[in-house]
Amino acid sequence: MATIYYTGSSLDGFLATPDHDLSWLVTRDIDPAGPMHYEGFVQGVGALVMGASTYQWLLDHLPETGGEWPYRQPTWVLTHRDFPAPSGAVCFAQGSVVEVHRAAREAAGGQHVWVVGGGDLAGQFADAGLLDEIWVQFAPVALGEGHPLLPRRTELELLEVARNRDFVCARYAVATGGGG
Ligand SMILES: NC(=O)c1ccc[n+]([C@@H]2O[C@H](COP(=O)([O-])OP(=O)(O)OC[C@H]3O[C@@H](n4cnc5c(N)ncnc54)[C@H](OP(=O)(O)O)[C@@H]3O)[C@@H](O)[C@H]2O)c1
Numbered sequence: 001m002a003t004i005y006y007t008g009s010s011l012d013g014f015l016a017t018p019d020h021d022l023s024w025l026v027t028r029d030i031d032p033a034g035p036m037h038y039e040g041f042v043q044g045v046g047a048l049v050m051g052a053s054t055y056q057w058l059l060d061h062l063p064e065t066g067g068e069w070p071y072r073q074p075t076w077v078l079t080h081r082d083f084p085a086p087s088g089a090v091c092f093a094q095g096s097v098v099e100v101h102r103a104a105r106e107a108a109g110g111q112h113v114w115v116v117g118g119g120d121l122a123g124q125f126a127d128a129g130l131l132d133e134i135w136v137q138f139a140p141v142a143l144g145e146g147h148p149l150l151p152r153r154t155e156l157e158l159l160e161v162a163r164n165r166d167f168v169c170a171r172y173a174v175a176t177g178g179g180g
Pocket of ligand 1: 008148
């Protein structure tokens with residue numbers, strides 16, 4: 001079991017445009033059965049952790065999933081805001097990621113903890129030595145500005161690289177990892 005930051009990115013390292021648009025990402029061609037694809041990844045995930053903007057994006061897009069919260073796994077949202085919880089599986093926390101990680105790891109029952117994003121939250125896990133791997137699918141576009149993939153100096157080891165149709169997929173170990 002590992003703690004993994006798994007995400008799509010523009011070539012120039014942005015997760016979303018400044019106004020949180022992801023159309024540049026979700027419209028690309030990807031093979032659902034191909035390397036490092038979401039479907040295969042998420043089957044091994046036992047718990048999720050995300051920041052407030054990522055959660056807000058998911059809330060805003062609930063109509064696209066028929067109003068249903070899209071994850072069966074327990075999910076922690078790091079925030080100072082008051083949010084609705086569309087599912088009993090969502091809980092809220094703030095401050096240090098250490099306690100959140102401990103709880104998520106326990107809830108994951110031997111499966112991976114997925115750090116969904118954003119980039120600073122992934123950086124908080126890396127800073128605490130709790131991030132094991134980063135998996136990125138790079139879309140063939142540069143955005144020029146937006147929400148950054150990882151706004152920290154972070155030493156990585158390239159473990160794997162593959163093409164999945166429109167995407168360059170890369171898997172890295174975080175040099176200071178050890179989240180288990
Ligand atoms: N390309 C992809 O595959 C992908 C993946 C993930 C996300 N995204 C998108 O990328 C964007 C990311 O937005 P973002 O950069 O703003 O990151 P974010 O992590 O989603 O949200 C950041 C906010 O989370 C809260 N937060 C973070 N750490 C916290 C902590 N330790 N304690 C309490 N609150 C904490 C803070 O908000 P408050 O203090 O206001 O609560 C902070 O401003 C979103 O649009 C998202 O939809 C894209």
